[in-house]
Amino acid sequence: MRLILLGPPGAGKGTQAQLLVEKYGIPQLSTGDMLRAAVAAGTEVGRKAQAIIEAGELVSDDIVVGIVAERIEEEDAKGGFILDGFPRTIPQADALDSMLAERGLALDAVIEFKVDEAQLVHRIERRAAETAAAGKPIRKDDNPEVFQRRLREFREATVAVGPFYRERGLLRTVDGMAPVEAVTRQIEQIVSAA
Structure with a gap:
């Protein structure tokens, strides 16, 4: 199983990728x-x-x-992998498709995570506040200014990757604002139908 998780920062891709890693024993490739x-x-x-x-x-x-x-030549990726955060642009998606085709893959x-950006910003602010209240270090990405910049970058470059894969019949969407368990069920339905 070879998957791409696509969506803006904070949409839950990392959480779902970890659940897929645990269930299917394939690596998440960052x-x-x-x-x-x-x-x-x-x-x-x-x-x-370097x-x-x-x-x-x-x-x-x-x-x-x-x-x-x-990385995909390594033994743990022979049965598949999950790409999270890549490809970010159409040229990267083209290059990835060509590289996979050369290997017969x-x-x-x-899987595109659809989200409401305003609610997403509140989700990140809440996560940062909960992390701080627990006395843990706040992720650099949870800084509101950093998060807004990353969201802008996603809108400017990565949002076009969805239609690229829709044209190839590969794009499936999930409700990234749903509870974690509901998103997991949506992804399991997609994976079982693939």
């Missing part, structure tokens, strides 16, 4: 985590990425796709 691991491991792609990062530049789509390509589904 491009940020994979990038850091490739740099630490000193792989060819990791060395290229040079770009050290120069203060953004890592190119080719390098990110190369890191995904390396295809996505099973792209």
Whole structure:
């Protein structure tokens, strides 16, 4: 099973990805985590990425796709994987599709989390307040200014990825504002039909 979870920050993708990991035993692939691991491991792609990062530049789509390509060759990803937060743009989606096709692989589904942005902002503010009240460090992403910037970036670049996959018959939607258990049931229905 090869899935993409698509939606704005705070929509619940990470929570649902962890539940899928536990249920199906396939890894959740975070491009940020994979990038850091490739740099630490000193792989060819990791060395290229490190040079770009050290120069203060953004890592190119080719390098990110190369890191995904390396990662899906690992044993734990042979039975499938969940991409969360990637692809973020149409060029990344095109490159991902080409890379998978070269390996004789295809996505099973792209699950888009539909949310009400105003309610989402309140959800993040509440999560930050609850975290602070519990005496735990607040996630950097839960800072209201950071969250608003990430939401804007999603609207500007990533929102177009949904229609890209809809045209290919892969896009399925879930109500990201529903309780966690209800979203899980929606995703299980999608996965069982894929």
